[in-house]
Amino acid sequence: MPPAEKAARRTAVDVTALLERGRTLATPVLRAAVDRLVSPMDTVAAYHFGWIDAQGNPTDGDGGKAVRPALAVLSAQVTGAAPEVGVPGAVAVELVHNFSLLHDDLMDGDEQRRHRDTVWKVHGPAQAILVGDALFALAGEVLLELGTVEAGRAARRLTTASRALIDGQAQDMSYEHRDRVSVEECLEMEGNKTGALLACASSIGAVLGGADARTADTLERYGHHLGLAFQAVDDLLGIWGDPEATGKQTWSDLRQRKKSLPVVAALAAGGPASEQLGEMLAADAKRQDFANFSEEEFAARAALIEEAGGREWTAGEARRQHTVAIEALNAVDMPEQVRDQFTALADFVVVRKR
Amino acid sequence: MPPAEKAARRTAVDVTALLERGRTLATPVLRAAVDRLVSPMDTVAAYHFGWIDAQGNPTDGDGGKAVRPALAVLSAQVTGAAPEVGVPGAVAVELVHNFSLLHDDLMDGDEQRRHRDTVWKVHGPAQAILVGDALFALAGEVLLELGTVEAGRAARRLTTASRALIDGQAQDMSYEHRDRVSVEECLEMEGNKTGALLACASSIGAVLGGADARTADTLERYGHHLGLAFQAVDDLLGIWGDPEATGKQTWSDLRQRKKSLPVVAALAAGGPASEQLGEMLAADAKRQDFANFSEEEFAARAALIEEAGGREWTAGEARRQHTVAIEALNAVDMPEQVRDQFTALADFVVVRKR
Numbered sequence: 001m002p003p004a005e006k007a008a009r010r011t012a013v014d015v016t017a018l019l020e021r022g023r024t025l026a027t028p029v030l031r032a033a034v035d036r037l038v039s040p041m042d043t044v045a046a047y048h049f050g051w052i053d054a055q056g057n058p059t060d061g062d063g064g065k066a067v068r069p070a071l072a073v074l075s076a077q078v079t080g081a082a083p084e085v086g087v088p089g090a091v092a093v094e095l096v097h098n099f100s101l102l103h104d105d106l107m108d109g110d111e112q113r114r115h116r117d118t119v120w121k122v123h124g125p126a127q128a129i130l131v132g133d134a135l136f137a138l139a140g141e142v143l144l145e146l147g148t149v150e151a152g153r154a155a156r157r158l159t160t161a162s163r164a165l166i167d168g169q170a171q172d173m174s175y176e177h178r179d180r181v182s183v184e185e186c187l188e189m190e191g192n193k194t195g196a197l198l199a200c201a202s203s204i205g206a207v208l209g210g211a212d213a214r215t216a217d218t219l220e221r222y223g224h225h226l227g228l229a230f231q232a233v234d235d236l237l238g239i240w241g242d243p244e245a246t247g248k249q250t251w252s253d254l255r256q257r258k259k260s261l262p263v264v265a266a267l268a269a270g271g272p273a274s275e276q277l278g279e280m281l282a283a284d285a286k287r288q289d290f291a292n293f294s295e296e297e298f299a300a301r302a303a304l305i306e307e308a309g310g311r312e313w314t315a316g317e318a319r320r321q322h323t324v325a326i327e328a329l330n331a332v333d334m335p336e337q338v339r340d341q342f343t344a345l346a347d348f349v350v351v352r353k354r
Numbered sequence: 355m356p357p358a359e360k361a362a363r364r365t366a367v368d369v370t371a372l373l374e375r376g377r378t379l380a381t382p383v384l385r386a387a388v389d390r391l392v393s394p395m396d397t398v399a400a401y402h403f404g405w406i407d408a409q410g411n412p413t414d415g416d417g418g419k420a421v422r423p424a425l426a427v428l429s430a431q432v433t434g435a436a437p438e439v440g441v442p443g444a445v446a447v448e449l450v451h452n453f454s455l456l457h458d459d460l461m462d463g464d465e466q467r468r469h470r471d472t473v474w475k476v477h478g479p480a481q482a483i484l485v486g487d488a489l490f491a492l493a494g495e496v497l498l499e500l501g502t503v504e505a506g507r508a509a510r511r512l513t514t515a516s517r518a519l520i521d522g523q524a525q526d527m528s529y530e531h532r533d534r535v536s537v538e539e540c541l542e543m544e545g546n547k548t549g550a551l552l553a554c555a556s557s558i559g560a561v562l563g564g565a566d567a568r569t570a571d572t573l574e575r576y577g578h579h580l581g582l583a584f585q586a587v588d589d590l591l592g593i594w595g596d597p598e599a600t601g602k603q604t605w606s607d608l609r610q611r612k613k614s615l616p617v618v619a620a621l622a623a624g625g626p627a628s629e630q631l632g633e634m635l636a637a638d639a640k641r642q643d644f645a646n647f648s649e650e651e652f653a654a655r656a657a658l659i660e661e662a663g664g665r666e667w668t669a670g671e672a673r674r675q676h677t678v679a680i681e682a683l684n685a686v687d688m689p690e691q692v693r694d695q696f697t698a699l700a701d702f703v704v705v706r707k708r
Contacts, residue, residue, distance in 0.1 A: 159495045
């Protein structure tokens, strides 16, 4: 197919409908799984997912972008199965993702997520730990109770992804205490923290649909690079994102002194702006009044990161990872419509504003 | 076989050797699994397991009683398989058990375990959360990487047990905020917190050895009641145990205001001592100086629990659960030597001093 025709087909995919389909298929099963938890864990989990407010009243929270469930149900169609076959996989991946959010928010001391107080702020640290554990256990249960050989394989891949997620959080926490982190270390951490679970989401429906190991591995490769693209965009939004859209504070990642891609790339770039940034961040690390920095002080740091090339490099990295992800798809036989939808989801990930 | 002969055979079992066998088979595989964790999680986990001290020097910690690994490798022999077949199950169960210890110690604020500072005291809350998560994920990995149908079944049972464990901790925490807890509620909580994982340990080797669902369910019943007997003994040791043997403070459970079996049984018994105890504990709940109570004040409460019959009832409950556990074994075909060993382990659990 000529490139122009390909591009036209990609644009014809309705990404909003694709995300909505994943959410619509997964949410009832996710809610039924959460309902199995004993009180008060069911309530705490419902608050975390945005289904109720802190007082217990129902809300119509949007529950995030829902890229993972969309990928999971789409991947079932690679094998010719119905999207529904991927639903237990979509739910299990969402449960693992939310287990990690509950624990990471507590470990990182993050007080806000999706414009709301985090679980540990509202219900206390013990509930954040316990409900996180419960969601992680539920993830295994949702898959393994299918009782099929395919479910066992899916559970194995999800366990591997979960371990990578935990490794990534360990690396992230240890990097916070270091002056310098290399670009390679940052990419490895992001591959673990974001790439592994998107890799699993992109293949789990296919695994449940009976795909062979090679097909599943290739879909994982797509998802892994999509995850790296996703995280590069997240890192850009973490500094230059619109707080109205992201639900985070301005200069959010700078306030938290995150060694995110734009920062490490700027520090690695060399040149006057890079050196000035390095000296400034080293001095910041010793200051007690960091939390009270003015908007202008953070803006000055963001400007230096940009001047040293950190913003441009990260935007380029998102595009490079996007390209590798799309190329991986070529190694798998699948209906052309499914391929177009995978491609459209990858396009969406790199242009999103939140 | 006449009862006298049966008893003689049971006494002939060397329980110490049986526990040692489980520990010897499981420990190298457990260590290899923990070695997969990225730094510093490997070190934190090694500290938790008692393999190194807080400074990182190797120690010869005993790693607990090791009842669970002994049960897991023994259960493989029910199917005629070698004890080694149960090892991945033993390791997975130990990983889940230790995941729950890491998180429970943090949630409960417990500063000591096995005569040593708990992980959150030494390495901080974030490491306790993260390493707990990692051990939980490793448990699934160790089973599922076997790649067999049996391993999938074993993982499913372990997931169910893990969820029960988490439910039990949720119940335990919610009971702490209540004035009264019924004996039934306490037994349900202890069935979740202790029974479920001992049930899984008692059957997981058999599941890996290819046992049918009925055999596995019956072994689980043995383990569940053994767990309830185990917990009744733990509850007795938590009040009247010798600190030298248990590694806990004197009157440990009273200091923590635990609604353990002797307490709830004493409160439910009625009569003058029961009523006096109820009034005293209700008054204690309002006092700010509770942590500074003298030995004599705790001893007075322990004496009232005993006078109201809480100690005797709990000791009786341990014996009743022990009997039900042994009876469950009769419903399963297994080599007589294996049955004797299961019985001897049950006997050990109810007479132990730590």
